[in-house]
Amino acid sequence: xxxxxxxxxxxxxxxxxxxxxxxxxxxxxxxxxxxxxxxxxxxxxxxxxxxxxxxxxxxxxxxxxxxxxxxxxxxxxxxxxxxxxxxxxxxxxxxxxxxxxxxxxxxxxxxxxxxxxxxxxxxxxxxxxxxxxxxxxxxxxxxxxxxxxxxxxxxxxxxxxxxxxxxxxxxxxxxxxxxxxxxxxxxxxxxxxxxxxxxxxxxxxxxxxxxxxxxxxxxxxxxxxxxxxxxxxxxxxxxxxxxxxxxxxxxxxxxxxxxxxxxxxxxxxxxxxxxxxxxxxxxxxxxxxxxxxxxxxxxxxxxxxxxxxxxxxxxxxxx
Numbered sequence: 260x261x262x263x264x265x266x267x268x269x270x271x272x273x274x275x276x277x278x279x280x281x282x283x284x285x286x287x288x289x290x291x292x293x294x295x296x297x298x299x300x301x302x303x304x305x306x307x308x309x310x311x312x313x314x315x316x317x318x319x320x321x322x323x324x325x326x327x328x329x330x331x332x333x334x335x336x337x338x339x340x341x342x343x344x345x346x347x348x349x350x351x352x353x354x355x356x357x358x359x360x361x362x363x364x365x366x367x368x369x370x371x372x373x374x375x376x377x378x379x380x381x382x383x384x385x386x387x388x389x390x391x392x393x394x395x396x397x398x399x400x401x402x403x404x405x406x407x408x409x410x411x412x413x414x415x416x417x418x419x420x421x422x423x424x425x426x427x428x429x430x431x432x433x434x435x436x437x438x439x440x441x442x443x444x445x446x447x448x449x450x451x452x453x454x455x456x457x458x459x460x461x462x463x464x465x466x467x468x469x470x471x472x473x474x475x476x477x478x479x480x481x482x483x484x485x486x487x488x489x490x491x492x493x494x495x496x497x498x499x500x501x502x503x504x505x506x507x508x509x510x511x512x513x514x515x516x517x518x519x520x521x522x523x524x525x526x527x528x529x530x531x532x533x534x535x536x537x538x539x540x541x542x543x544x545x546x547x548x549x550x551x552x553x554x555x556x557x558x559x560x561x562x563x564x565x566x567x568x569x570x571x572x573x574x575x576x577x578x
Contacts, residue, residue: 379405453502520564
């Protein structure tokens with residue numbers, strides 16, 4: 260197997276740890292932050308109830324009471340990771356982290372970047388919450404800091420987005436990418452493998468579409484059924500079949516083969532709160548899932564980007 264020169268790991272894909280070490284020459288960790296945001300898909304602005312797989316509780320910090328300040332959350336996170344990491348990225352993770360007036364966003368992001376050894380931001384948000392003013396704000400930070408914008412998409416198919424109650428369509432995602440691309444920002448897209456009603460062909464179409472866009476990173480999640488969510492209720496009623504570990508590993512390997520070799524793979528599976536986790540049972544063991552994906556690639560003697568060029572060409576023709 261011929262790996263690209265920038266792969267400096269024992270994996271068959273370009274993971275975030277390797278990317279940051281190649282870029283900064285040291286170990287970098289994300290520090291998860293709950294800045295108290297909500298979501299327009301929960302508060303009635305777009306819809307109510309949120310996506311069908313979201314339990315709506317937010318971070319464990321939020322469940323415990325009053326949220327500490329951004330600075331305090333960063334300080335706690337740094338104690339956990341040091342001395343393993345020498346630099347950090349402040350990850351605004353919980354709910355929609357651009358869903359506020361720009362002045363409030365600027366104050367929160369500035370607070371994070373003012374902390375020692377914080378070299379950048381990762382902003383988790385929705386495609387319909389990246390208006391031109393927000394895009395300009397984020398692009399401004401990219402001139403002096405390392406910035407990732409993480410867009411929750413899950414699928415390029417509008418019928419799927421409607422079923423899972425995302426509250427936006429694929430066209431809105433494309434608009435958000437258009438506002439962010441080419442401005443020094445890194446775009447990371449979240450997708451889910453195993454969504455109800457999606458065939459293998461549907462999943463691969465999502466991968467092929469993203470492979471042809473100016474996207475620098477991806478998070479691939481397994482679908483989780485959590486108690487207290489509409490998806491969890493479907494599962495308990497026997498109306499939802501969850502993907503098997505073997506199928507998930509195989510389909511994720513298919514996706515990796517279609518992606519650009521330089522696209523940063525930030526995540527390959529997902530796990531949920533243990534107290535409300537329903538299914539699939541195999542997803543509770545994250546390391547085992549990662550090993551299954553690696554073994555699948557190894558069995559094929561395959562790797563990220565193996566089929567990228569023909570996949571990207573086909574996707575470009577469709578767009």
